[in-house]
Amino acid sequence: MASVAFMARPQRWDAPFGPAMTDADVARLMTLPEIAAIKADNFPAHTPLADIVKNDTRLVRYEPGDIVVREGDYGNSAFLVISGKLRVVLAPDLPRATIGRQESRRKGFFEALAQVWTNRVMPEVRGAVRQTSQQVRAGDDLAGSRVVLQDVPAVLSRHKTAELGASALFGELAALGRVPRTATIFAEEPAELLEIRWQGLRELRKYDMGWRRLIDERYRENTLKVALRESSLFQGLSETELQEVADAVLFETYGGFDWNVSFKRMREQGSVAQEPVIAREGEYPDGVLMVRAGFARVAVKIGNGQRTLTYLGAGDLYGIDELWAARNGSEVSLQTSLSALGYVDVLRVPAPVLERFVFPKMQAPPRPLIEMAARPLSADAPMEWAVEQRFINGTKAMLIDLSLCVRCDDCVRACASTHGGNPRFIRHGRTFDHWMVTNACMHCADPVCMIGCPTGAIHRSIGSGTVVINDETCIGCGTCAGSCPYHNIRMVETRDGDGKLLRDPDSQRPIVKATKCDLCETSPGGPACVRACPHDALRRVDFRSESTFRSVR
């Protein structure tokens, strides 16, 4: 007979951001001018301000030289300086090696060839010197480790910097907008910072007018006009007109920032992720939605389900067809629905603003989204599958045509011989018809693996945009591997030159490193897996491209 087990229903704050936060810390933080100015009464009973401070923030201390955020990092938290002095590097940028990045250098032909005899019999051999980079300062735990600038005075003399003192808030736009950090900030003096994770930041913006004004104004000042100018919709607008549009735009966020966690869980259970609806078919549009970050699904109702017509990414527009039709006299409700695939950040441009500034100068939209519904269902089946599996995040996904693949594993061996004896992917994965997307890093458009890396070891290569891991600054905490919703990052045990497993002398635990496909960043000739396939069964595809889906139909 089946038995029933009881457990407390999981709650939002079961896992606080800073488990070490005490009531005394919270009481002290509540007296900070930036927090004290917040009207606690505006917060609902289920999300009181004090609980947000206790559970969605944490106190972090930095020593001189400690890097707080690096340019190019993805992060899900903002920082408020409580005490101490920080420096933001303005120009020129710090050398990549200085901030713990990998200096990618392509090997020469003979250097690559030398791997034939220099590859060790045992995989994952690292020189003992390379185990711990001088740049990494160990923390109380692995996640507390950080990269340190070795010579702060030299940095200050060679680079133009600006000071950040008490009460300075930074990192909020990167945290809420899912965009890379734009500058490197380090501690000049011992500093205490309040780190606020995105959930807390969202609540503060939602319930406190002061924080909302601050964040929105910063966004309007820094990036909104650039985003509008890049959109085809606002081409030809004068600076004044663009400013008026920017002033009227509303910011909206749908879905969870940590969508990867729930998606990974549901994927393992075989269920389909619930998607927050942004706009519903049949409703009347009150403005155009412009996707700023993340992905959104455009769907129409068919039978008892939703048929995916396409998906929208950064810069794409929704609702313009209907508003244009309404302008020309026909009353049109939304022909399609829009839902968030994970986390989506959208800008809502109100209809009156469009009517005043945009429509008079605009040509008819080229092709209404609803026309895509005329295609046979089978034609869209690959895209429906890719959207459901969230492969649309992949810019360099490894796609294998199983009807050509002879399962010879030449691709795996090529990868292994290029990467010191261990392959960086598994020739296995989700299949659809005769296509397989293997467990190889897809170099995602929204790289959730890069969020939370304490040393910034996982980062985008500056030249190619490939997501790579700096082996020297990787501390083996496994944050990236845990975040990847596709299981494409693996933690490997490392060995010394004699092939012995490396262990930490104190804990006796193995020294592990995160590994993943790096698209053979340092090898001449590009990805070895693609070149090694004798049957052209393997290729790297960009799932954001329409041509990918045309080729797999």
Next chain:
Amino acid sequence: MTGERAITIRYMVVLGIFAAAIVAFTLHAIETPNQLGRPEFLTGYVMFGLMLGVALLNARKRLSMVPVGRAAYWLALHVLGGFLIIGLYFVHTQRIWPQGGFERAFAMLVYLVTASGIYGYVIQRFIPRRLTTSGIEIIYERIPAELARIRREAEEIALACTKEAGTDTLARHYLESLSWYFRRPRFFLGHVFALESGEHWVRFQVQTIERYLSEAERRHLAKLEALALYKDRIDFHFVGQSLLKYWLLVHVPLATALLAMMFWHIIVINVYAL
């Protein structure tokens, strides 16, 4: 570009290169006064060069870290080069079955290498398509573990049935017949020739035992049947992937022996015939 089109274009390109090479070689052979008066030397050495060339495919596989061209082009060169070699062999020997022990052994090796190569190429074009129709995909090395898991699950079903129904009819049938099937991959030839022997065998076993079971036991039998049919698909993959892997164990040693004999042949010819 689809895979099929890419393959066609690749082979056409390589074929074109070979055709041009043959024309150039023929013109050269006509124009050049052959002082030996023995065209076999020319065809023999060209064949020797081609054999070394096609054998380089194996070296290419070990040089994946350097940009030495896509393996797909190397395979096209290997396949078309192989056909060219057999053509040159007939030109060189002027007969299908030569006289003399060494020559016959050599000819036998040429035919066997060619036949195994053609066999390998053909199965590489057909078996992957058949494997995709199974609806599952499994890494070859994981098959034994997966079969062990299936067997464990099947035994658990049989035991659960006994425990729940209080009779050992299904468990007894499992021990008598089904355990043989679950022990390891079965019906190798049936899968090779797509006879669906495994599926037929499973259905026969289900029919055999079904009449003796209660409603509750039949539910367990249905689970067992689903598991057995799943195993049949794993067996299918085992057979298909085995064929794709092990033909090389014939082709490569034979080709190595052929190269060795060719070296000996060249030494002998140069020592005694000149």
